[in-house]
Amino acid sequence: MTRLKKGLRYYYKVGSDNGGWSKTHSFVSRNGDSDETTAFMFGDMGTATPYATFSRTQDESISTVKWILRDIEALGDKPAFVSHIGDISYARGYSWLWDQFFSQIEPLASKLPYHVCIGNHEYDWPSQPWKPEWATMYGKDGGGECGVPYSLKFNMPGNSSEPTGTGAPATRNLYYSFDVGSVHFVYISTETNFVQGSKQLEFIKRDLEGVDRRKTPFVVMQGHRPMYTTSNERGDAPMREKMLEHLEPLFVKNNVTLALWGHVHRYERFCQLNNYTCGSVGPVHVVIGMAGQDWQPIWEPRPDHLTDPIYPQPERSLYRGGEFGYTRLVATKQKLTLSYVGNHDGKVHDTLEILASGQVLGVNGAGIKAVDSSSGGAGEPGVIGDSGESTFSWFVKGASLLVLGIFVGYVGGYVSYARKKAGTGNNWTPVKSEDM
Template sequence: MCGHPANHSVGWRHPGFVFDGVMKALRPGTRYSYKIEPIAASTPYHVCIGNHEYDWPSQPWKPSWAANVYNGKDGGGECGVPYSKFRMPGNSSLPTGTGAPDTRNLYYSIDAGVVHFVYMSTETDFTRGSDQYNYIKADLERVNRSRTPFVVFQGHRPMYTSSNETKDTVHREQMIQHLEPLFVDHGVTLALWGHIHRYERFCPMKKYQCLNTSSSFVYPGAPVHVVIGMAGQDFQPSWEPRPDHPDVPIFPQPQRSMYRGSEFGYAKLVATRERLTLMYVGNHDGQVHDMVEILSPQVGTPGGAPGKLVGAMPEKMRYLGVAGGVVLAMLLGFMAGFAVRKKKKAESAGWSRVQEEES
């Protein structure tokens, strides 16, 4: 497939040619597409580009400070499959560096119910003055708070994490320097990230400082940061000792980290005009293991006790876009690893009938 863009291949133009069998050595992204088909075929969803969709030696943006960040082959050399297959709203377009069609899903925004969602590419220039920065700034300035009182920002590499992902430290510092002021100035409510295969929720953050440690509060002027990379990709025990990695440092949980999960699971968003609630649901038991509730300053009592509202809570809560919260966790955590590297040497190519997994 790498000889041609993804949307020029026979399998792409005539999917009926690939019907009752798969090749054992298909790329991980193709296998993943089969796995998500039951949901993807019936549920609208949006994607957010990460290192496994973008990073390759020929990628366009390689700042000097990111020599240790964008130096791998995480993209798998799959000729821009994610760009060709998942077209999102907006018109952001950059060369992929692989000969595939320019991508149009780098950064964009949508409204869903009472929430304005903004998506960015952490693999594309986001520094002050860049096209992406200017887009994010202009987009946040245009948010109609009477229509969408909450703003949820999404990207792949997290701005805050307490894991041992030290390689990305300089990347996080650059994001805090260039993007966090926009979040604070324009009232971003919640920031969702992936990359780390764990769940971790931070308090509302501004320049590494925690503004509120409660789990229910009136928006304090800075976003809550949540890493939701726990949907099902290989489990990274980022804050537990690993016998096979004795030299990897283990970082204690800082005070600004409100909760660190140790299970696979998904995130669920529920919103009304009065409040935005995020819940972390464990896959093994279906129970809510963590929850944060952010009250809109438009209806809350500024300076009052956390959780105090003016007016009654409506009976029915408005759920965001058909299972939107579940899909967010899947996309940022698992789909962000769209072309994950194989753990084992691929089996020799050969045809075999698709095997159904046990329920």
Template sequence: MGMPISFCFLLACLLAITAGGSLGYPSLKASPTLSVSPALLQKSGQVVKVEWEGVTPNVSVLSVMVGNEMGTKTELGSLPIADEKGSVTLPLVNMRRSYYFGVRQTESTSLDAQVEVPVANKNEPAHLRISRVDKPHSLSVTFTTATSGEEEGLQPVVVYRKVDRWGKGREWSLLACASHTYTISDMCGSPANDSAWFIPPGVFHEVQLDDLDVMIEYEYRAGLLPPPPSSSSSSSSHLRAGGEKVSDSELEVMAAGGYLSPPALLRGPLEGGEDYSVAFVFGDMGVSVPFDTPNIEQQFPSIITAHLMREEMKARWDEPLLISHIGDISYARGYAFLWDWFMSLIQPLSAHVPYLVGIGNHEYDYPGQPFDPAWAGYGVDSGGECGVPYSSRFRTPASGEGSVKGKNTLWYSTRHGPVLYVMMSTEHDFTTGSEQWLFLNDTLANVDRSVTPWVVFQGHRPMYTTSSTEPFTTHLQEHIEPLLHEYEVELALWGHMHKYDAMCSIYKGECADEKETNWNRYIDAAFRDEEVEVEKPTQDIRVVPGYTKHVVVGNAGNDFQVAWSNDGHNHQIPPKISVFRTVEFGFCIIEASKDKLQFTFKTDGDGRVRDSFLLYH
């Protein structure tokens, strides 16, 4: 008796499947699988390995996600999958919430597989940064944790002491921090106020270290800690204003019951009048992340620029250092996760050297901002942040006037050895008689040239540029240039245009000496060959009182470019004020003594000096 035909057919199918489709029938594929090792993010920056198997290649992507405020997940970005089985390694920044990896089809939002990577310590002290303040011999220290620590009986603190090279075990001075944060309600537009993209920033803690000796090394640690074992009080206000002394052993006990960062080094700041100082200056850096973000811009060169500055900082650690970032800081533009990645990028710098900032259009601009003349066209460049994430994260050397929601000053000055650095905001009213204009006028009028013989003026949008016409140039020349002229400011630095653009010493559009531009054009012609190993020679420039040397330094990371302007003949001939200009990425170094100021531009490509000039009186 034969088997029914239907049973025979099913048996044949089963045999074909078991044999891997050898009879022409397709094999059944197992569902995709994902795994991550390590399975727990122990610390920020840790590298994890994501492995997959059973994935349809070339039409699938690896999705990188975090939990959001709606109780769902937001895809931050993705990576293409080219093989059925494979892996990828990437670092993860602690964003105080779990990461998730998933596999999905390119055109689909449904996940075929996913795996969670929890964060071991959401209160890991992160984003350490120090800044100058408006008090002599003092610095501020700021750091971030997920919570205030109050529910755990902890308090935000910083401990510090002079570095002891002889192992005598000096006690730590322990200071309590003030704390603040912001919420989604502080945002003023999309995507910053979109629940899918808003990530609570954690809590920012800040304290001021006083009576620091100039250029002496200190080590410090920051975190959430219980009261010292020797303290007679268990309340959250147990620390005296002047600090409390704790030993190494006491600190070890406290750290076991809380969260404490590894030791970091800083140096006591210069106060003005010293013979020598160094500053790294740049603008428009941003950040890059290790996955694709198709609808969100990344600044890929920023990684190299930050790395080269770290190496320069290490090489110059015994010198008095300062960092000045002249606007367009993280380019988060409402996508909050980019602030976490940016702060992690700069921490190897900002934890050790005072990191000063100026506000740019991508931190502040929003519809309806208080100063919004028709000619400005400020727009929506902050992505709804309206300056709040920027001002909440960064302390500047003064506080009070010109603040965003009372948290930060947007124009200020600070003395660093023989140089007075002055920062303005091009996003706020700078017209004659405005609050900012009065501050700038008063600051420049009262410079003591016996203490700071050099003045370096900074702002985001340029007063002069040889890129295509920037509408702000006319108004900055009308309202601010007379101040630079009257008070004989030697050097002005700008960002916004993503190029290096050195111009002559200028007043009212005219160079003080045409030899300044001709010299560098002829010299540069000899250094166009990429194989040339020697560095370009330095141009010596005698300062002409009332004429200011202008340089655009917005080339630290953002690669969006506008066309160069020219003298009317063709694209290759620069305007008459141009000395040297390039689209190469990098950063600049100012080395100042009482009688000379050396300015150097180093490229990301090979770290060589691409341009250099020396100002002298």
């Protein structure tokens, strides 16, 4: 839609006189003069169906849509958009499931722009053209769709595409970027070529180097398969190695603020990472693939997954959630806030705050701030330095030592007093020095 005025609510219907018209919908157009940014972001949602289509369907997707609708209503006339980063409908070759999916997201997509990037369940098939020797994870996840429904049912910015090597249309909507308020968003494909010499890698280089940080101080990268995860994704290990080799240096060099990933069906927030190391450089990585699909080995015991293994949490992983949900991004030119909302109660369970200066603050569900500070040392209360320990934790340690010292001093003083008192009482017999 072109020639829209900025930040104005439009009302519209869809259809024709012959075929009939929809009910009246409305949306608020983007305001290019505003510094504010609001987005609802998640991966791996799928759709709920009244039929037993697969062993595990995506019934939780209903709750995801419900809570995002609540947040949209609370926005009033503020514009926003939805970001669905891969594994869209889980149709896997059954076209009627795409219809079911679009019916389910209509309350969202009729009000907000619905941005997507491609996932393995839209694309992967053994005959796809890009299948390097190290990409052992490419199977029949797409059910033979080979990216065709994904390419034709969505129309994203840019003109990125890759040939399929068959008579099917080229795969579209692979990598693109745009500005909204104070944030520059970049979408990439983890299912097509991103290594040295690829068109996608050249696009990412040019795009990141051209970002005007005075206009958009925050840069958010989004793709499907994660660069970092603590789940049991052994099959994707070669993929992550190539991402670390070809993509991470670009992220670090160009000061990417935040990297969001799907594929793993849980929420997980990391520190600022560069080559598996927490520090003051590199983006904060967050896995947000918890919008509906459910099969992932878990981190905490759940009554309906008693036989699934549980994986330990390393220090670089600062928060892991076992519940379904979505994330809500709100940004101004001063600060970007990412909140994890749980479907089970509609409440925020983890919050990440990043200042335009690059300082990273994170508030977990317990209300304790944690994440690396760009200063590399003790800063404001709750800010973490490179040591990975917050000022708050140092305060607790110091207070504990002080209390321990007071206790030891009290005990020592009491013992000394008791001995002195015993020396002046009648419960001892004096002796002469020569008798001693």
